[in-house]
Amino acid sequence: MPPSEPLKPTEAELAILRVLWDRGPSTVREVTEALAAERGTGYTTALKLLQIMSEKGLVVRNESAKSHVYSPSVPAEVTQKHLVADLLDKAFGGSAQKLVMQALSSTRASREELAEIRRLLDQLDTPGGI
Amino acid sequence: MPPSEPLKPTEAELAILRVLWDRGPSTVREVTEALAAERGTGYTTALKLLQIMSEKGLVVRNESAKSHVYSPSVPAEVTQKHLVADLLDKAFGGSAQKLVMQALSSTRASREELAEIRRLLDQLDTPGGI
DNA sequence: GACAGTCTACGACACTCTTCGTAGACTGTC
DNA sequence: GACAGTCTACGAAGAGTGTCGTAGACTGTC
Structure with missing residues (x-):
């Protein structure tokens, strides 16, 4: 069977994914340092998380160099879309409109x-010219 | 000090909040039955969750009747806004635009x-006529 | 070839979340 | 007043998460 679901990352995992999205493929040390500011967590913690994420399929690792290099297994947009869909389902009863309204009104765009x-709205409204 | 933060509900707590948002003030039994379909969880589980949520301040309870009646402590919109803000921060680097785009493209509005x-966009764009 | 430095691997711990079992209180019915 | 039914309260178990300490492998330097 296919790898089934893309599994929802936990909070700590998401923080690491964000680093990988920003920096591109990175070693454990690089991730640790990028994370130090916001989380203040140690080297082995990042290592363990990355190992777990690798098992889960959230990241892939390249072992060709001495220091393994980790990359997101899917583009940021895919994971983000899943997270949004999840929130949509769990907190908004599936109403994208309500979610969008909250998002727009809670920030200064x-x-x-x-x-x-x-x-994008125009594009959705008139789908290609069917 | 004020009740500080409105605390982010966990998944099970959010499921209960959704029932209360839909049904309005409800007893443990009512919540249990509304939840049965989607979660298949028992009476004491809902009770315990509601007790914990009451301690956390996520819900308030009215003990005047024999069966206590629970209500959300804040309107759905407030909790939803917090959840969106959280996701915005943790997964989208604060870009509401990206979040909205994902939300809109992942559903059929x-x-x-x-x-x-x-x-709403028009309203945000021309704030009141300044 | 000993030593310092860096890396991965792994086990363990504390903590939270979710779930349920059981106990005790209360209410109505016969 | 005993009994069945319903309620709340509480403790505990199991899984998952996040954190780190320690051990072992490897690399370069003197």
Whole structure:
């Protein structure tokens, strides 16, 4: 069977994924240092997490160098989409509208961002010209 | 000091909150039955959860009747906003635009919903007429 | 070839979450 | 007033998470 679900990352795992998304493929040491500021957690903690994430299939690792190099197994967008879908289901009864409204009203989006969203709305409204 | 943070509900707690949001103030038995379909969990489980949530301040309870009646301590929108803000921070680097894009593209919103969102966008774009 | 430094692997611990079993209180019925 | 039914309260067990300490392997330097 296929790898089944892409498994929802835990909080600590998500923090690591964020580092990998930002930095690209990274070693344990690099992840540890990037994480130090916000979490203050040690080297072996990051190592263990990355090992677990590797088992779960959240990251892939390249062992060709002495220091293994870890990368996200799927693009950020895929994981993000899953997280949004999960929240949508669990907290908003599936109403994307409500979620979007909360997201927009709880932050200050720039005018360009708003325009970008409006562009997406137009695209969704008139699907390609069918 | 004030009750500090509104504490993020866990998954099981969120499922219960959803029942209370839908049904309004409810007894343990009512919550248990509403939850039975999706979780198949027993009476004492719901009771314990509600007790814990009451301690945490997620719900308030009215003990005037023999069967205590539980209600959400804050409106759904407040909790939802916190959850969105949390996801925004932890998974999207604070970019509401990306979150909204994922939310909109991962679901089929109706034309009316899209219009509603567009209305909110207009409102955000021209704040009151300054 | 001993030593310092860096790496991975692994086990253990504390903590939280979720679930349930059991006990005790209360209420109505015969 | 005994009994069945329903309620709350509480303790405990099992799984999952996040953290680290320690051990063992490898690499380079003197």
